[in-house]
Amino acid sequence: MKKWTPTHEAPEPLEGPVVPTIVGGTVLWFVLFLAQLPFYGWFEDRGHTWWVWTCLAGAGLGLIGIWYVRGRDAALARAARDDA
Numbered sequence: 651m652k653k654w655t656p657t658h659e660a661p662e663p664l665e666g667p668v669v670p671t672i673v674g675g676t677v678l679w680f681v682l683f684l685a686q687l688p689f690y691g692w693f694e695d696r697g698h699t700w701w702v703w704t705c706l707a708g709a710g711l712g713l714i715g716i717w718y719v720r721g722r723d724a725a726l727a728r729a730a731r732d733d734a
Contacts, residue, residue, distance in 0.1 A: 669719050676712025679712055680706075683705035
């Protein structure tokens with residue numbers, strides 16, 4: 651079987667407002683968690699409590715994401731400053 655090799659270069663990664671995007675997503679997950687909390691009994695009766703805990707997990711992973719992208723942005727800024 652012949653190994654696949656690309657015939658063109660990969661495009662540059664898109665850069666944008668990464669930190670606000672991750673913060674917005676994290677806030678959205680947490681708001682969804684809080685919105686579902688009053689209905690926990692309803693979810694429990696139907697076996698759908700995983701919906702509630704998925705939102706909490708999304709918020710928790712978002713906090714890790716915020717920490718990561720802030721560190722990434724700081725490292726990129728440091729590298730740009732050192733190059734100048």
